[in-house]
Amino acid sequence: MKIVDEFFGCDVFGPAAMQRYLPHAIYKQMIDVMEHGKELPKEIADTVANAMKDWAMDKGATHYTHWFQPMTGITAEKHDAFINPTGPNSVISDFRGKELIKGEPDASSFPSGGLRATFEARGYTAWDPTSFAFVKEKTLYIPTLFCSYDGSSLDKKTPLLRSIDALDKAAVRLLNLMGYHTKKITITVGPEQEYFLIDENLFKQRLDLMVTGRTLFGAPPVKGQELDDHYFGNIDERVKAYMEEVDQELWKLGVFAKTEHKEVAPCQFELAPVFSSVNSANDQNQITMDVLKRVARHHGFVCLLHEKPFEGVNGSGKHNNWSFSTDSHENLLEPGDDPKDNIRFLTILAAIIKGVDEYQDLLRLSVASAGNDHRLGANEAPPAIISIYLGDELTAILEAIEQGKEYVENTNRKLELGVSALPPISKDSTDRNRTSPFAFTGNKFEFRMLGSALNISCPNTILNTIVAEELTQFADELENYAPEQRTEHVISMIQKTLKEHKRILFSGNGYSEEWRQEAKKRGLQELKTTADALPHYTAPKNLAMFEKHKVYSANELHARENILLENYYQVVLIEARTMAYMLRKLILPAVFEYEAKLATIIQTKKASGINSPLEEKILFNINEPLEFVSNHLETLENLIEKVPASEKEKAQYAADELLPLMEAIRTLTDSIEQNIPKDFWPLPDYNDLLFKSVQ
Known part of the structure; x- marks a missing residue:
């Protein structure tokens, strides 16, 4: 068996x-570009491109792609071969600096939210030299930004990089005003990725899972998660092979997969991975989701990344x-041994509290x-209400x-275990x-609201x-004071x-109805649906802040708001549409068939003078x-045909009209399923999906 140290990052064009x-x-x-944010000299682009090509071809690559993250929520790629013709029947392997630095995919088929007209097809990908290229499946993947002809961002990565610069600039300025000699800050993120594994054969029998990623029908299984016996349980052999x-x-x-x-x-x-810089963590999470899905097929699984594939379980x-x-590698969110005396930590903490409150939307x-x-x-x-938990001591x-x-x-700070053979162990200052x-x-800070399929760039941006x-x-306020007065003023700030x-700030049970009522009294927002939340993108205070930085x-x-509202709808x-199709083509015919059989049994018994109370x-x-x-x-099919005018109206229509009706249909259909024999029901049920998949 190979030792991890010897092959870790072997498919990454990293420092080694x-x-x-x-x-x-x-x-x-190149190291200066990646580690210190220096601008890439254009004159070295050809040399870097040629070296990258040679390395990739030594790894078996035949193609390269500019790998980018458009507003579709997934990654995109177009593969080009490392060849240039030299004659009617000959080629050479070639890859130039201009091909490394810039690509030109057709932007007309990607969502733009009105940033360009459909007939304006030109868009550009631009190499991000701060993120490592890598080889996967015989292709060199080059992480890139994606923008329109006028330079407007059409992707999720560009704003993330801008926000990194904004926080770096603001933090360095404030820290130096406070007397800390800081040249640069690094933002780190560790995204914990949850997912489901479902047997591939069962998956292919569920149109709803294949098309939408979640089950639109499904009566509760005989056992769910009531016994708390799955969490941290022994990993099944088939799943263990997949994880390996x-x-x-x-x-x-080069992904720091850890736990x-x-x-x-x-x-x-x-x-869960080890923490890494936020730009790298974002790219690596996209890679992780791709690998989870791709490798699942090797083991007869399908990996589900939908946030709620099954009703009634987490x-x-x-x-x-x-x-x-x-x-100097000092964590600005590390309280230290004496948090009350750590003025730098308390200042950063106060800024975060203020920001989360003012921009909870x-x-x-x-x-x-x-x-x-x-x-x-x-x-x-967590509920759709933003709050911060700090723990007893910090509070x-x-x-x-x-x-x-x-x-x-x-x-x-000591936790007594009540076992004489064991010494007390240290206890964290916060639960x-x-x-x-x-x-x-x-x-x-652990931001726990993200869904499993989400690109983490937006919340981090x-x-x-x-x-x-x-x-x-x-910093603006502190500049008005002489250096010797600043510590005192920081405390007053x-x-x-x-x-x-x-x-x-809230330390209680965020799931409770009491908290919802208390949050309302405090004036906190509860934006229950995506249709409610997305229009806040362009609230005046939010527009002003994003433009300022x-x-x-x-x-x-405005484009992002329109794209995401349209996507939601x-x-x-x-x-x-999937629900209506499954009812018309699969479920109702099966129900009618079983009803006919029941009716025949009832009639046969009746003709023989036998009562049939159970069948009836x-x-x-x-x-x-x-x-x-x-x-x-019938109502749902009529609603499907209606098309509201604007993106906001469409999203609200989906939230207020389509989804409640679909939920009502599901509840009724699930009750019918519980009365239909398994050999008549046309879909694998929850018992099949949740308990046969990993056996």
Whole structure:
């Protein structure tokens, strides 16, 4: 068996490969670009491109692709061969700097939200030299940005890079005003990826799973997650083999895959990486989702990344663990041994509290999708209300600061286990609150609202930008004071911030109805659906902030809002069409067939003078909801044909008209399923999907 150290990152054009294939001087320039953000000298592009090609071809690659992240929510790629004709029957392998730096895919077929007309097809991909190229399936993948002819962003990666610059600039400025000599900050993220594994043969028998990623019908299984016996349970042999191959593939691609385990629901699992820089983490999470899906087929599985594939059991999320540190590797969210005396930590913390409160709508919309709406607030994920959890000690410290009192520690830092052979162990200063959407977990914030299929660039772009805004405001205020007065004023700024924004702090049960009522009293927003959340993109305060920090232009924000609203409507519409098709073509014919059989049995018994109360009861239990299903189905088909005018109207129509009716149809159909024998029901049921898949 190969040792991981010996092959980790072997398919990545990273520092080791660069050092081997590039002249030393150019290698040093590339390292400066990647590690220090210096601009890539154009004159070295041909040399870098040729070295990258030679390395990739030595790995067996025949093609290259500019790999980008358009507004579709998935990655995109167009493959070109490393060949140029030299005659009527000959070629040479060739790859130039201009081909590395810029590509030109047809932009007309990607969503633009009105940034360009359909007939204006020109779009550009631009190499991101801060993210490593890699080889996968005989193709060199070059991470790139994607923009329109006028330079407007058409992707998710460009705003993320802009937000990194914005937070770096704001944090460095404030820290230096406070007397900390800082040249650069690095934002790190660790996204914990949840997913389901379903048997491929069963998957292919469920049109709803194949088309929409979730089951549109399904009566509850005989056993769900009631016994809490799946979480951290023993990993089945077939799944273990799958996980081992996933690890091997990810390690070769330089992904720091670290932790894997069973999750709460049957057939649900999690893969968590070691933290890395946010741009790298974003690319690596896209790679991870691709590898999870691709390798699943090798083992007879299908990997489901939908946020809520099964009704009645937990859905899948992607916890986004976010922090940032200085160029001397000091974590700015590390409280230290004495948090009350750590003025730098408390200043950063106050800025985050202020930002989350003022821009709670942006954080909510950053995780908004049709799939995630089914998960949020369902007693398995945080509610659609933004709040911050800090833990008992930090909360007490902040309360003392706000009130101008001395904090007296009363936290027992030792955990007595009650076993004589074991010594007391140290206890963290903060517990974990799994019901909180934005929880401090010791040296980072865990943003827990993300859905499993989400590209993490959007929530991190927004988080970076709102913190940059608050740090900028603090710096603007601090500049008005002499250096010797700044520490005292920082404390007063922290006190003022806590008094004005403490409503966002909550340590209780975020799943409870009491919290929803309390949040309403505090003036916190509850944006329940994607249709409610997305229009906040272009609220005046949000437009102003993004333009101020040059993360989005007004046109780019309006475009994103339109794209995502249209996507939400189309996703729900496709689900509605799929539901109607499955009812007409699969479910209703099966029900009619069984009803006919029951009726024949009843008539036969009646002719023989035998009563049939059981058969009649079953027939009644089927036919009563069936009449409602028939009526609702006709209504649904009529609603599908209506097309509202604007993107906002479409999204609201999907949320208010289509989804409630679909939920009613599902409830009725699921009750019918419970009265139909298994050999008559045309779909694999939840017992099949959740308990036969991993055997």
